[in-house]
Amino acid sequence: MDTRTNNVSLGDLQGIVGEANAREANGSDEIDGVRPSFVAEPGSVEELSALMRFANDEGLAVAPRGGGTSSSLGNPPRELDLIVSTARMNEVIEHVPGDQVVRVQTGIRFQDLQERLAGSDQMLGVDPPERAAGATVGGIVAANSSGPRRHRYGTIRDLIIGVTVVLPDGTVAKAGGKVVKNVAGYDLGKLFTGSLGTLGVIATANFRLHPRPEAARTVAVELGDSAAAGQAAQAIMHSQLVPSAVELHWGEGHGLLTVLLEGITPAAEAQAEEAEFLLKGFGETRTLSDEEVDDLGPYAPPGSPGSGEEVALKIAFPPAELTGVLDSTLGACSRRGLDAPRITGQAGIGVLYVGLSGGDEDARVSVTEELREIWVRRGGSVVVRGAPLSFKRRVETWGRWAPGSSSPAA
Amino acid sequence: MGMASSRLVDRMTEILGPEGVISEREQLRAYECDGLMNYRVIPEIVVLPETAEHVQRIVRYCHDEGIPFVARGSGTGLSGGALPVESGVLIVLSRMRRILEVDIPNQRVVVEPGVINIWVSQAVADEGYYYAPDPASQIVSSIGGNLAENSGGVHCLKYGFTTNHVMGAEVVLPDGTMVNIGGGKAPDAPGYELLGAFVGSEGTLGIATKITLRVVRKPASVKTLLAAFKDTEEAGDAVSGIIGSGIVPAAIEMMDSLCIEAVETAVHPGFPQAGAVLIVELDGPEAEVSSQFDQTIEICEKANASEIRIAQDDEERALFWKGRKAAFAAMGRIANDYYVQDAVVPRTELGATLKRISELGSEYGMRVANVFHAGDGNLHPLVLYDNDVPGEAEKAEDLAGEIVMTCLEHGGSLTGEHGIGRDKMKYMPKMFTTEDMDTMQLLRCAFDPHHICNPGKVFPTPRLCGEKPGPFHMHPVQKAGLAENF
Ligand SMILES: Cc1cc2nc3c(=O)[nH]c(=O)nc-3n(C[C@H](O)[C@H](O)[C@H](O)COP(=O)(O)OP(=O)(O)OC[C@H]3O[C@@H](n4cnc5c(N)ncnc54)[C@H](O)[C@@H]3O)c2cc1C
Numbered sequence: 001m002d003t004r005t006n007n008v009s010l011g012d013l014q015g016i017v018g019e020a021n022a023r024e025a026n027g028s029d030e031i032d033g034v035r036p037s038f039v040a041e042p043g044s045v046e047e048l049s050a051l052m053r054f055a056n057d058e059g060l061a062v063a064p065r066g067g068g069t070s071s072s073l074g075n076p077p078r079e080l081d082l083i084v085s086t087a088r089m090n091e092v093i094e095h096v097p098g099d100q101v102v103r104v105q106t107g108i109r110f111q112d113l114q115e116r117l118a119g120s121d122q123m124l125g126v127d128p129p130e131r132a133a134g135a136t137v138g139g140i141v142a143a144n145s146s147g148p149r150r151h152r153y154g155t156i157r158d159l160i161i162g163v164t165v166v167l168p169d170g171t172v173a174k175a176g177g178k179v180v181k182n183v184a185g186y187d188l189g190k191l192f193t194g195s196l197g198t199l200g201v202i203a204t205a206n207f208r209l210h211p212r213p214e215a216a217r218t219v220a221v222e223l224g225d226s227a228a229a230g231q232a233a234q235a236i237m238h239s240q241l242v243p244s245a246v247e248l249h250w251g252e253g254h255g256l257l258t259v260l261l262e263g264i265t266p267a268a269e270a271q272a273e274e275a276e277f278l279l280k281g282f283g284e285t286r287t288l289s290d291e292e293v294d295d296l297g298p299y300a301p302p303g304s305p306g307s308g309e310e311v312a313l314k315i316a317f318p319p320a321e322l323t324g325v326l327d328s329t330l331g332a333c334s335r336r337g338l339d340a341p342r343i344t345g346q347a348g349i350g351v352l353y354v355g356l357s358g359g360d361e362d363a364r365v366s367v368t369e370e371l372r373e374i375w376v377r378r379g380g381s382v383v384v385r386g387a388p389l390s391f392k393r394r395v396e397t398w399g400r401w402a403p404g405s406s407s408p409a410a
Numbered sequence: 411m412g413m414a415s416s417r418l419v420d421r422m423t424e425i426l427g428p429e430g431v432i433s434e435r436e437q438l439r440a441y442e443c444d445g446l447m448n449y450r451v452i453p454e455i456v457v458l459p460e461t462a463e464h465v466q467r468i469v470r471y472c473h474d475e476g477i478p479f480v481a482r483g484s485g486t487g488l489s490g491g492a493l494p495v496e497s498g499v500l501i502v503l504s505r506m507r508r509i510l511e512v513d514i515p516n517q518r519v520v521v522e523p524g525v526i527n528i529w530v531s532q533a534v535a536d537e538g539y540y541y542a543p544d545p546a547s548q549i550v551s552s553i554g555g556n557l558a559e560n561s562g563g564v565h566c567l568k569y570g571f572t573t574n575h576v577m578g579a580e581v582v583l584p585d586g587t588m589v590n591i592g593g594g595k596a597p598d599a600p601g602y603e604l605l606g607a608f609v610g611s612e613g614t615l616g617i618a619t620k621i622t623l624r625v626v627r628k629p630a631s632v633k634t635l636l637a638a639f640k641d642t643e644e645a646g647d648a649v650s651g652i653i654g655s656g657i658v659p660a661a662i663e664m665m666d667s668l669c670i671e672a673v674e675t676a677v678h679p680g681f682p683q684a685g686a687v688l689i690v691e692l693d694g695p696e697a698e699v700s701s702q703f704d705q706t707i708e709i710c711e712k713a714n715a716s717e718i719r720i721a722q723d724d725e726e727r728a729l730f731w732k733g734r735k736a737a738f739a740a741m742g743r744i745a746n747d748y749y750v751q752d753a754v755v756p757r758t759e760l761g762a763t764l765k766r767i768s769e770l771g772s773e774y775g776m777r778v779a780n781v782f783h784a785g786d787g788n789l790h791p792l793v794l795y796d797n798d799v800p801g802e803a804e805k806a807e808d809l810a811g812e813i814v815m816t817c818l819e820h821g822g823s824l825t826g827e828h829g830i831g832r833d834k835m836k837y838m839p840k841m842f843t844t845e846d847m848d849t850m851q852l853l854r855c856a857f858d859p860h861h862i863c864n865p866g867k868v869f870p871t872p873r874l875c876g877e878k879p880g881p882f883h884m885h886p887v888q889k890a891g892l893a894e895n896f
Contacts, residue, residue, distance in 0.1 A: 097654070171845050177823045178821055180786045181566070181754050181823075181826040183827055183830075184825050184838070185830070185847070186854075187573070187607055188607070190573070191603055195602060211657075234515065239627070242695055263695070267694075267701065271695050316593060316598040318518075320516045350596050381600050
């Protein structure tokens, strides 16, 4: 056992967060095979601060946890003594519909928040797939998780307007505020976005909201090859349509590009018609029924729990290079004897999630390194989002990126 | 003031040539302040780099010699952010004005920091694109300055601020290291979101030498109206009504009667005589704009609009906007001097805040004109005064200070777009605790451990890095008697 936790007893933690809210860790608390000693669930910013200060004084290695859907993002923890769960900090602190702003404790589940906001015909404009697995708002911020609608609304870093964070030494600090426009002080909310719990725990967060669209239409085009995919995506990007999402779904040898158009009903309909017109030169087009849309999404992207893939990559690239990304990925997989990969992602933004399966580990490592070699050189990145431990030990999670860049996080 | 040390001049001349160095006192005066003229400091030397490598060499020298430096773009900042440091180097980026790349397939434009905001839109206009953040100073302010201030504009309500449009930057750090932060053409660069922290850091974390911007497609349809109301309260009701109905307008701007009067005198946009006017612009897909525009008209009528004018063409639309964008400058027509305040309140607090501002104006016996970004609660009260009347300038500043405190009391912020700079440092403790500011300082110290990059800005009690929180230390600017205590 880790010697440092020898000095700490469960009782110490229960003394801070209450008897019912700290326990010994078990197998389900492991992160990449590393088992912590304890799990504690503070119920307030004050308790969280006291807990962090205690852990700091005792030299405990801490990992914050929200819904636990993305805990294995990043490199395996070097050490881990205590999991600080935000599960009990799940209140909406303030929602003034007229301000289109919400303030929450970050342990609130994203779906719960979204349902609450729907009551006022508002929404937080992100739709990360992890939400279906119980992701919390804090986890989504810490992992900078995003989904199809980032095409229109950006990612959570574009919507976060204020935070309260608890630093590893227990310091409670806030930045930003509850107004949508604000340049007083440094924007620590953005700095903490995607920091994967390495800078401290995000305790509360404030967001700008959007009105919920009245109607949605999804237009799809069947794509015979990668060239058509690139052209179709460009046609939508440079049109005057205002899609909420432009998604590529690539299976064996062919794909589907879906364009989500939202707004008031006549506008969604008019835009859908225009989208079909723009897309019909690239393949067979149709408007998807609600059931077909449900079948496609909220889909489990490669790497999400239960998606079955061995290795899940996220490739970020200049969006005009969509065809090249598809070609290089499909080519590398077939040359190294992997199955045809499952690919989904935001074609208009330049993000594809790729699931590698089949072949042996050597082959999967080679494909990852080959893609990295190409896409880092072309200004992008290839990140390992999910993989067996043996793979993670061989391939650096974040990869190198463009020379001169700042260095990697967790 | 001591003449710039000849060593400093020699070294800078070696890097930039004589035409890139200004060290004569009379010429230095041109750089003693930015758009906020209350504070003036003559720098030791002004340098005008032409390349990123120049900037790097200048900064490296400053770092090695422990000389403070301040970046300056076009000098239009309104919070004293580009105020020089007396014993320091002012690095003016206005010779770095090349648009390096226009990449329409990826919807990106790569520029040097001195490029003027409007040039970006002009460079992509033929392709049907534009750069969305449009500060009223867009024909003069630089992209580097916009980035440092996270500038907003009238169309930011729908399209976001500078921070939502800067995709990457090449930055010379305060030790002279050059790094790329953000993805640039590709999204989601791995690692910490340093770009989000750098944008809006008011020149305190380094100097941006190359900036990748996102440009957006021009909307299919644009409709603009101007509505006149009895007073700002009724206009405010219309604003709430529009936002509350689920419409996200491209812009909603409000001007009060004093402002209308000034603008009419200055640029004659033909605004109706009223207690308040709103300019509302909707853009996007045709079907959406036309339906929501009708709805907007209805809402304005319900809020008792006395007159609604609809821009019939681009020319009339431009005239509405000319009136709005001339507002600050037009104050010169109705007052000798004016003080521009910039503060924010939650949208639902607009009415109550405006009422309090008007009461404060009466208490002080001073006129306050209001022109503001109503859609996002960003107020710009303009306090009018006469510098020739002894004590008026101080009184105006006090009133402006009370106004910003009122905004804080209503749940708002010290600044929506003009920044803290030198001007509002003293108010930072009203909005942030010592712990909040110390945490922000951790970031600053990580970038600038020797405190040479735009020192004496943003934080009222700058601690030396590594120093434990404790009593306030006098800043060199204060020591030199250049600034009163906070
Ligand atoms: C008439 C008028 C109207 C205005 N309207 C608006 C408005 O609508 N919205 C708005 O947001 N602002 C507005 N402003 C304020 C001002 O124009 C903006 O803050 C603008 O972004 C400043 O740009 P600049 O190039 O003049 O920067 P400067 O004033 O030269 O510098 C501003 C700050 O940026 C730093 N800086 C400059 N270049 C760099 C760089 N390359 N890297 C790092 N730091 C740098 C400086 O150190 C300083 O702290 C207005 C100003 C005026 C005078």
